[in-house]
Amino acid sequence: MSRGTVSPVGARRAVPLLEVRSLQVAYGGIQAVKGIDLHIAPGELVALIGSNGAGKTTTLKTLAGLLPLSSGQIHYDGKSLHNIEAHQRVSMGIALVPEGRGVFARLTVHENLQMGAYSRNDQHEIASDLARMYELFPRLAERRGQLAGTLSGGEQQMVAMARALMSRPRLLMLDEPSMGLAPLMVQKIFETIRDIAAQGMSILLVEQNARLALQAAQRGYVMESGSITLSGAAGELLGSDAVQRAYLGS
């Protein structure tokens, strides 16, 4: 496996918000992540692309604390995340919108959003954040009293994103936000992702739809069977032959 870099990314050496070194994760008896390095600078939108089973979801789950790592280090905001449990990472500002969305189907939309703020205690701020979410996603405002399980896939994705934002994350990780959605809805979701990024939030975006992800991102990583095989500026990855052939179908 060749470990190439499209462009030497040396300029950016501000303290990264997230820094992952030689991360290895075993999952179900398989070495799913085989020693990857990645970093995200504050305010950066970074895409992690690759085909099915490349280890992208495993990587995100490990970063969120849902899976144990077998070796390597994860530093967030300069601190090691070693032995910090998933629920504690949320209050540190790490949020994951999981694959398949993971909305609470038997809770109302409003309750789902309230759960998003579970790690917070500032009741007034929570109320104003809830109002902001309903502004950001007017569809959810209409359906606030409805059980989340009765919503369409796109609406559920909105719930999942709004819910993650309710924790006021500094690092938002999104796992396949476009999965199973109609093209129009995909556009809408990506518009929202760009808006959120424009407000300065750091985002790690995992997508199978490589073109969409790289168009939105500043930088990207390409993952193949557990390893990162390419990384660089998103524009350059979009233009690179390897990515074109493997993921953009041209």
Next chain:
Amino acid sequence: MEILLQQIINGLVQGSVYALVALGYTMVYGILGLINFAHGEVVMVGAMLALSALTALLGMGVPPVPALLFSVMVAMAGCMVLGYGIERIAYRPLRHASRLAPLITAIGVSIVLQNLAMMIWGREYHSFPQLISNDTHNFGGAIINDIQIVIFILALAIMAGLMVVVHRTRLGCAMRAVAENQHAAQLMGVDINRVISITFMLGSALAAIAGLMVSANYGLAHYYMGFLLGLKAFTAAVLGGIGNLRGAMLGGLLLGLIESLGAGYIGDLTGGFMGSNYQDVFAFFVLIAVLVFRPSGLLGERLAERA
């Protein structure tokens, strides 16, 4: 007609106690997907603790009502510690083991608790002191006493309170979230171990009250009383749809009624061949019938939805 009314009253009172215990089974099942077969013993320990505290306090000359209230609190606190301990020792280490493993530890915990109770409180029946006035009221020809009235109203109030906690509070929302998707709940910042512990403690507090109610109603407590009561309450939870809180309440009340009516009429139905001493059989008829004809229970969802 009086017999019918009498049996309905008895059934509702007993059923409200079943409902309280069934809630403990169903809450734990809803959140962990396991049957806490040691729950019946928690009821027994609650009854025994309350009785011991009560006897001691009355012996010291404490007036009945404060003594009763304090004993309830002692029983609840003791059972909450017990429930917490059972989960920590018998279930948490097996969280990722096969489903059979926690079932076996549950039976183990039951046996240990029964034997401990036998060592502490002995094999004999303990009689419950006469505390509050136990006047009887004539109600359309049927007789109901003060203790039954208190049990029924208190049980309904506790159930209503539980529904408020589960559906209107942050903790309740977290409990429902954990029940539905533990990973997603963690991603919201919920400490699922804490929520699970609290669930066990809540269920155990209800069990303590139920234990006190049973022993007050029958005037007796015994180290073995948790076994049958636990099985019946489990039946009630299955009847209502295990994992469903409203189901547990409905199942409890229904089972109480079925049992009571069955016991009242079995003599007539079998031409005197079987008497009301066959009362306990009805619960298990119900259990078998539910498992055969409607395994998801009256208000339960199909299991596929839980995946």
